Amino acid sequence: MTPMAASSTRRFGFAWRHARMVSQALWLAAFLVLFGGLAASLLRGELASVLVALDPLTAAGTLLADCTVPRWTWLGLAVLAITAFLGRVFCGWICPLGTLQQLVSWLAGPTRRKAVEANRYRPWFAAKYVVAAVLLVWAALGANHVGWLDPLPLLHRAFAAAVRPLWIGVPSPGGWVSFALLGAILLASAWMPRCFCRAVCPAGALMGVVARLAPVRIHRAAESCNDCKLCLFACQGADEPLGRHRVAECHVCLNCLDACGQQSLFYGPLPPAAPLASPPLDVGRRQIVTTTVAALAAAPVLRVAGSGLAARAHDVIRPPGALVEEAFLARCVTCGACMAACPTGVLRSDLGRSGVEGLFSPVMDMRRGWCEPSCVRCMEVCPTGALRVVDPRAKQAIGGPAEIRVGTAFLDHGRCLPWAMGTACIVCEEMCPTSPKAVWLETVEHRARDGTTVVLQRPYVDPVLCTGCGLCENRCPTGQQAAIRVSSVGESRDPRNRLLHRQPAAAKGAVSPPS
Amino acid sequence: MRGQPPDPYRAVGRRQLLTRWGPAALAASALAVAGTLLGGREGRHRAPDDRALPSPRDWRVAGEGRGRLVVAGGPDPAANVRRALSAFGGIERFVSRGEKVVLKPNCAWDRTPEQAANTDPQLVAELARLCLAAGAARVVVADSTCHDPYRCFERSGIAPAARAAGARVEHQSAGGVVRLDLGGTVLGPWDVLAAIAEADRVINVPIVKHHGLARVTVGMKNWMGAVTGPRSAMHQRLPQATAELAAALRPTLTVVDATRILVSGGPTGGALSSVRALDQVAVSTDPVAADAWGASLLSQQPDALSHLGIAERLGLGTTDWRSILETA
Numbered sequence: 001m002t003p004m005a006a007s008s009t010r011r012f013g014f015a016w017r018h019a020r021m022v023s024q025a026l027w028l029a030a031f032l033v034l035f036g037g038l039a040a041s042l043l044r045g046e047l048a049s050v051l052v053a054l055d056p057l058t059a060a061g062t063l064l065a066d067c068t069v070p071r072w073t074w075l076g077l078a079v080l081a082i083t084a085f086l087g088r089v090f091c092g093w094i095c096p097l098g099t100l101q102q103l104v105s106w107l108a109g110p111t112r113r114k115a116v117e118a119n120r121y122r123p124w125f126a127a128k129y130v131v132a133a134v135l136l137v138w139a140a141l142g143a144n145h146v147g148w149l150d151p152l153p154l155l156h157r158a159f160a161a162a163v164r165p166l167w168i169g170v171p172s173p174g175g176w177v178s179f180a181l182l183g184a185i186l187l188a189s190a191w192m193p194r195c196f197c198r199a200v201c202p203a204g205a206l207m208g209v210v211a212r213l214a215p216v217r218i219h220r221a222a223e224s225c226n227d228c229k230l231c232l233f234a235c236q237g238a239d240e241p242l243g244r245h246r247v248a249e250c251h252v253c254l255n256c257l258d259a260c261g262q263q264s265l266f267y268g269p270l271p272p273a274a275p276l277a278s279p280p281l282d283v284g285r286r287q288i289v290t291t292t293v294a295a296l297a298a299a300p301v302l303r304v305a306g307s308g309l310a311a312r313a314h315d316v317i318r319p320p321g322a323l324v325e326e327a328f329l330a331r332c333v334t335c336g337a338c339m340a341a342c343p344t345g346v347l348r349s350d351l352g353r354s355g356v357e358g359l360f361s362p363v364m365d366m367r368r369g370w371c372e373p374s375c376v377r378c379m380e381v382c383p384t385g386a387l388r389v390v391d392p393r394a395k396q397a398i399g400g401p402a403e404i405r406v407g408t409a410f411l412d413h414g415r416c417l418p419w420a421m422g423t424a425c426i427v428c429e430e431m432c433p434t435s436p437k438a439v440w441l442e443t444v445e446h447r448a449r450d451g452t453t454v455v456l457q458r459p460y461v462d463p464v465l466c467t468g469c470g471l472c473e474n475r476c477p478t479g480q481q482a483a484i485r486v487s488s489v490g491e492s493r494d495p496r497n498r499l500l501h502r503q504p505a506a507a508k509g510a511v512s513p514p515s
Numbered sequence: 516m517r518g519q520p521p522d523p524y525r526a527v528g529r530r531q532l533l534t535r536w537g538p539a540a541l542a543a544s545a546l547a548v549a550g551t552l553l554g555g556r557e558g559r560h561r562a563p564d565d566r567a568l569p570s571p572r573d574w575r576v577a578g579e580g581r582g583r584l585v586v587a588g589g590p591d592p593a594a595n596v597r598r599a600l601s602a603f604g605g606i607e608r609f610v611s612r613g614e615k616v617v618l619k620p621n622c623a624w625d626r627t628p629e630q631a632a633n634t635d636p637q638l639v640a641e642l643a644r645l646c647l648a649a650g651a652a653r654v655v656v657a658d659s660t661c662h663d664p665y666r667c668f669e670r671s672g673i674a675p676a677a678r679a680a681g682a683r684v685e686h687q688s689a690g691g692v693v694r695l696d697l698g699g700t701v702l703g704p705w706d707v708l709a710a711i712a713e714a715d716r717v718i719n720v721p722i723v724k725h726h727g728l729a730r731v732t733v734g735m736k737n738w739m740g741a742v743t744g745p746r747s748a749m750h751q752r753l754p755q756a757t758a759e760l761a762a763a764l765r766p767t768l769t770v771v772d773a774t775r776i777l778v779s780g781g782p783t784g785g786a787l788s789s790v791r792a793l794d795q796v797a798v799s800t801d802p803v804a805a806d807a808w809g810a811s812l813l814s815q816q817p818d819a820l821s822h823l824g825i826a827e828r829l830g831l832g833t834t835d836w837r838s839i840l841e842t843a
Contacts, residue, residue: 372663375663427747429727430750433625433662433783471662477748
């Protein structure tokens with residue numbers, strides 16, 4: 001135990017940082033319980049998505065990109081409002097990614113964690129304001145990429161795309177990138193405490209700007225302070241409480257209060273005489289203007305050369321309930337909640353199919369899973385409403401065409417056993433869950449190589465009935481590449497991506513999904 | 516020499532030789548030994564070895580003689596199966612105290628009981644109760660499903676009913692598999708649900724449904740859900756594979772659920788217009804006769820169903836179900 005901790009414990013009986021640690025432990029536990037409950041199909045989706053919605057940048061990104069505050073994301077705005085009064089309490093007391101970084105710092109040992117050198121401010125910490133500016137400018141243009149670096153989506157995605165696949169035993173190609181990003185953040189915190197929070201985190205930057213308004217903050221009684229610098233040893237935010245305290249950087253961890261031997265530091269309303277001032281951010285007006293111009297210039301390039309929205313690929317199959325691609329990309333913060341909720345593992349974090357714009361967004365990979373007929377968990381869990389909740393009956397095509405379709409299955413006659421090899425197989429038809437079946441069979445007499453006649457059943461797809469659920473592709477027995485594959489064409493969310501001249505209306509009795 | 520310091524470049528004593536050169540020499544010898552012992556060995560990873568696998572157990576009760584087929588009709592599936600079983604002298608005839616019993620319903624689909632894609636849950640639950648009352652050590656309801664197993668078992672009503680009756684539920688995601696040699700000409704080594712592989716008695720509890728390739732699916736095709744792995748490859752020679760499954764997996768009893776049957780759009784169904792309520796249950800010690808009876812409900816003649824013919828030739832039972840039919 002360090003001398004500072006001992007003295008503070010003696011003086012107050014409890015240390016501020018202990019209260020903060022309890023809060024952090026509870027929120028980390030809440031994250032793990034909610035994620036675990038979601039991933040094990042024990043919790044309803046709405047509940048599990050609340051934690052992601054607490055993130056102010058998630059709310060800000062969606063608000064700018066789609067001009068809406070969907071579902072629980074008002075919570076993020078509430079957190080931002082609280083920040084305007086109390087400072088970045090979210091960072092110090094709630095954010096589970098911050099807590100995990102502190103745990104790694106703790107493992108790395110006190111010489112790394114509690115040192116003036118490790119915890120002094122560096123000008124390059126201002127990089128996070130540039131990151132936030134770029135992401136918010138892009139969001140305002142409709143390209144919502146805040147999720148790449150937004151702490152709660154980033155953490156949730158790493159668990160959903162890389163940890164849960166381990167336990168359900170379904171491979172998740174591409175998930176390693178999210179895992180590597182989380183790993184890099186945690187390892188960096190062994191080198192410097194909360195390195196990501198200090199220098200990169202765009203949510204922290206957004207809250208930092210707002211925290212400059214906070215009337216409740218760390219302040220110092222200059223007359224009793226003896227400039228001993230004990231407060232600088234364990235400062236999580238590297239915000240230098242001794243000098244001109246950088247409110248924008250402060251995580252309100254309150255380590256400095258416990259460290260102060262003179263009881264000269266306070267966290268509370270500023271005394272009436274004290275000015276509500278803090279040092280300027282280390283980004284000048286010119287830098288912000290340059291950043292904004294660069295982001296504005298890059299956005300159309302990303303769109304046309306990033307092979308996302310402008311060059312849509314056949315295999316970008318979105319989960320059922322997805323909004324039209326423009327709105328979907330504007331709302332999806334790539335938190336991976338839908339992936340964690342999916343019972344079959346069909347959803348994966350995209351890496352390449354949908355270009356830069358769709359990086360980490362959920363796509364369906366039918367060789368890994370399929371869309372379960374009665375399931376709407378991905379829609380229930382989506383914190384930003386990028387997937388809207390529909391009645392499960394609307395995606396089943398029982399008794400006629402379905403209202404919600406993710407795509408259409410196509411046969412590859414070159415691989416299909418009855419078509420290419422004169423071999424019996426009806427697995428796609430057998431598996432097809434629509435009623436009547438979208439995959440139907442034509443009985444033909446096939447003349448085999450040896451001159452004999454074989455009676456075969458050859459599959460066809462009825463594009464009116466096919467919902468794109470992918471069970472046929474999942475079970476096709478032709479090795480790693482199926483002979484029947486789902487393409488996005490015919491998806492119900494986008495009338496431009498249609499296969500049929502006119503898609504017939506959904507079946508009578510099919511339920512209209514809520515808007 | 517006395518008084519002169521030793522030449523630092525020459526005077527290497529025994530002690531120095533040991534302490535300075537010894538550790539390196541030891542490490543080098545250890546490497547040499549390891550290299551020699553492991554040199555040219557076959558590596559750790561290789562393709563699975565499927566030689567000398569055990570075969571599945573035979574779950575039939577010895578000394579039953581000629582197969583019997585007892586059909587009972589009525590609105591309550593539980594009462595039907597009780598009545599049909601009493602014609603045999605009760606379940607006690609087949610299940611003894613302390614035995615591990617598996618019920619193998621068809622629970623392959625994310626469907627409700629009304630859609631008749633899965634076995635009726637009341638029938639499964641009643642069988643579980645009867646087995647436990649007969650002293651079974653435990654009853655496991657097991658299936659390897661086509662849709663998400665948790666949803667299949669919940670929405671079919673089979674898991675809640677089975678648990679209420681005191682049985683456990685196992686499927687491909689809960690409970691392991693055991694690799695067995697299923698024999699035959701097309702099957703061979705295959706992964707079988709561990710609950711089934713390790714059971715003392717297995718009761719096959721299929722439902723009667725239409726099927727696009729086999730025309731009907733009753734009991735023999737229901738064994739598809741006893742195995743996991745690349746079972747969609749079986750469809751290339753489905754009649755042979757179905758009959759061979761039936762030859763490898765010999766149930767204590769086949770209890771055919773015809774409470775509701777699926778007359779078209781099988782085996783998945785969905786639309787209620789494809790469902791007919793027949794309110795019948797058949798209990799049979801002859802799996803071929805049980806299937807032939809089920810096929811008759813879909814107006815299919817046994818000679819038109821090649822898997823039944825192959826099964827009969829393999830000596831698994833008779834397709835002439837009328838000759839052994841009893842009503843209860």
